[in-house]
Amino acid sequence: MVSGNPYELLADRLESIATQVREIEEQARKVLYGDNDDDGYRELMRQKAMVLAGLAAEVEPQAESASNEVKERIERFSISASQSLEVGSVFFMSALLYPEDHQEGEPNDLEIFAANVRAMS
Incomplete structure (x- = not known):
């Protein structure tokens, strides 16, 4: 069943992207710790x-009727990721979506945001 609620559609897309990011991170952990492959x-x-840098453009159709606050938060995810790419810092890239006090197993900022958007539906 497909819902027409814009926040539900946006939450679906955000959750999909969050899953993609988690899969990349899991693969990266295996490559680093299992294969000892820094490159x-x-x-x-x-x-x-x-x-993440492409997040705002990727979800633009679903975010079209969202509040300005929601759109601005999505834009901030993209801006931070773009900055990490400009600087070229692997640490900055790895820290995207994770506050300093993040505990392993807790949802990251994008997952939390997607849940909050879903709650708006």
Whole structure:
């Protein structure tokens, strides 16, 4: 069943992208810790940052009728990721979506945001 609620559609898309990011991060952990491949890890973190940098454009159709606050938050995700790519910092890329006090197993900022958007529907 497809809903016409714009926040539900946006939440679906955000959750899909959050899952994609988690999969990239999991692959990156395996590459770094299992294969001891720093270059592979760097490339996967770059892919993560590129997905997030394109977030605003990717969800634009679903976010069209969302509040300005929601649109601005989406834009901030993209801006941070773009900045990490400009600086080229693997640490910055790896830290995207995670506050300093993040605990392993807790949802990241994008997952929390997607849940909040879903609650708006």
